[in-house]
Amino acid sequence: MQPRIFLPRQSTAVRMGGKGTRKAMAVRRVLTLWNEGELNGEDTRILRAPSLEKPLPFDAEMIEAIRDLWETFLDREDSVGLAAPQIGINLRLIAVRTRNFDVKGREQRRLDSEILVNPRITQTRGDLVNMEEGCLSCPGVNVEVSRFPEIKVRAFDDEKGKKLNKRYLDFAARVIQHEIDHLDGKLIVDYEGPVYAPKKYHNVVQSFFDNSGSL
């Protein structure tokens, strides 16, 4: 692991969220590798576990997972993406905002977001681009991460299993790559880029890296 630099700075992550308008489903707690005081062993175990694909037709467990992920995602104004393991569900399922990142408002956010089930990146293009990312599961921390600027994704995009085959560019491509990483138990702290954290998180983040990123 390369040395990491710790500097206090304001979070630069792009945020989103708001209440969903689908039928009321459970808003779940977002799991984190640590809180301000200590590492979260149980959450880490779930966040690190590889998530499973479920075949069509989706069963009741999968449909509930899709609805809970959507609801929790829309409820978090501080997120542009959320993956199922972040709410304690090890299924291959992500919610992402893919358009109009600068436009505020709950309804707009809902319209600009998608659910991707069993997402697979089938093609990558362009030179890797570095950018700082934040993650709800790594509170307080930003990490510089290299991502492809263009990807092609195959997935299902609703609970009935409607097929999607689509190209995503730039920030949308970045968000999707970040969320698919979660499905493989990978988080931004696993990348080798510089890490930035405010002072109150220095000790716990340092102990995370002293534990080699696992518990």
Ligand SMILES: [Zn+2]
């Ligand atoms: Zn994340």
